[in-house]
Amino acid sequence: xxxxxxxxxxxxxxxxxLQGRRIVxxxxxxxxxxxxxxxxxxxxxxxxxxxxxxxxxxxxxxxLQGGDSLLLHLGMSGRMIITPPGPAxxxxxxxxxxxxxxxxxxxxxxxxxxxxxxxxxxxEEASHPLLAGLGPEPLGPDFTAAKLSAALxxxxxxxxxxxxxxxxxxxxxxIYVCEALFRARISPRRLAASVAGAxxxxxxxxxxxxxxxxxxxxxxxxxxYVQPSGELGYFQHAWKVYGRAGAACELCPGKPxxxxxxxxxxxxxxxxxxxxxxx
DNA sequence: CAAGAATCCTGTCAGC
DNA sequence: TGCTGACAGGATTCTT
Numbered sequence: 604x605x606x607x608x609x610x611x612x613x614x615x616x617x618x619x620x621l622q623g624r625r626i627v628x629x630x631x632x633x634x635x636x637x638x639x640x641x642x643x644x645x646x647x648x649x650x651x652x653x654x655x656x657x658x659x660x661x662x663x664x665x666x667l668q669g670g671d672s673l674l675l676h677l678g679m680s681g682r683m684i685i686t687p688p689g690p691a692x693x694x695x696x697x698x699x700x701x702x703x704x705x706x707x708x709x710x711x712x713x714x715x716x717x718x719x720x721x722x723x724x725x726x727e728e729a730s731h732p733l734l735a736g737l738g739p740e741p742l743g744p745d746f747t748a749a750k751l752s753a754a755l756x757x758x759x760x761x762x763x764x765x766x767x768x769x770x771x772x773x774x775x776x777x778i779y780v781c782e783a784l785f786r787a788r789i790s791p792r793r794l795a796a797s798v799a800g801a802x803x804x805x806x807x808x809x810x811x812x813x814x815x816x817x818x819x820x821x822x823x824x825x826x827x828y829v830q831p832s833g834e835l836g837y838f839q840h841a842w843k844v845y846g847r848a849g850a851a852c853e854l855c856p857g858k859p860x861x862x863x864x865x866x867x868x869x870x871x872x873x874x875x876x877x878x879x880x881x882x
Numbered sequence: 883c884a885a886g887a888a889t890c891c892t893g894t895c896a897g898c
Numbered sequence: 899t900g901c902t903g904a905c906a907g908g909a910t911t912c913t914t
């Protein structure tokens with residue numbers, strides 16, 4: 604579920620609740636997530652003071668005073684739930700729980716257990732195996748048309764698959780790739796290597812705008828990033844193509860030649876696009 | 883080497 | 899109502 608905008612919103616919500624506070628207890632309920640969670644992780648967090656948060660692609664980093672970082676990935680079905688002090692009803696698939704000194708519970712709920720947790724020295728974040736190979740941050744200064752073209756050069760795979768490759772650019776998932784390609788009027792089937800020049804020059808700002816607007820929607824639709832349910836970072840968004848097969852295409856109003864939004868499958872995943880306006 | 887398929891796991895939903 | 903199969907926003911590992 605969570606792509607860069609959702610992860611960013613979750614991170615901000617966690618920061619609002621945890622930054623500058625002390626974790627008085629931490630419990631690993633299930634350590635068999637995507638990879639086995641290190642056995643000492645909960646003990647290392649217990650009593651720790653939270654210094655700051657950062658995000659890299661779809662990964663969240665929680666930096667502790669004392670020099671360690673918690674690395675968190677939500678996978679497909681991971682959510683963070685914040686509940687205020689008081690009795691808490693049991694929640695299914697609650698694999699990791701932290702409690703702050705002011706009595707709030709912060710829990711990782713992940714039915715499919717594709718998420719991951721790890722603990723590492725803050726000084727070694729950049730060389731961590733899960734982070735070292737990531738491409739540029741799409742909202743950072745290194746994400747330019749020239750650099751994207753260079754990363755795509757020679758790639759004989761569809762642009763859709765290339766943009767899902769976290770080594771090309773970090774943080775995009777199936778939804779935002781579909782939305783950004785629509786915005787840039789580029790077919791998901793187009794050969795990645797052919798996305799250069801004017802197309803790359805359209806694609807970069809299309810990705811930036813798509814992600815920026817989604818983050819803004821998340822922050823504005825949730826009060827302090829927390830829904831009434833306590834859930835962080837998930838928000839309704841008006842997708843233009845994702846999940847809208849058969850719907851009218853906004854780029855071709857009144858054009859009889861436009862048959863609307865199509866759904867195709869590429870490398871086992873759904874792609875939604877307008878075959879008329881996306882080339 | 884690169885590209886696509888298979889894989890981990892559970893929940894949900896459409897169709898019968 | 900209950901069963902079955904397809905599918906889900908991720909990312910690694912295996913095959914070709």
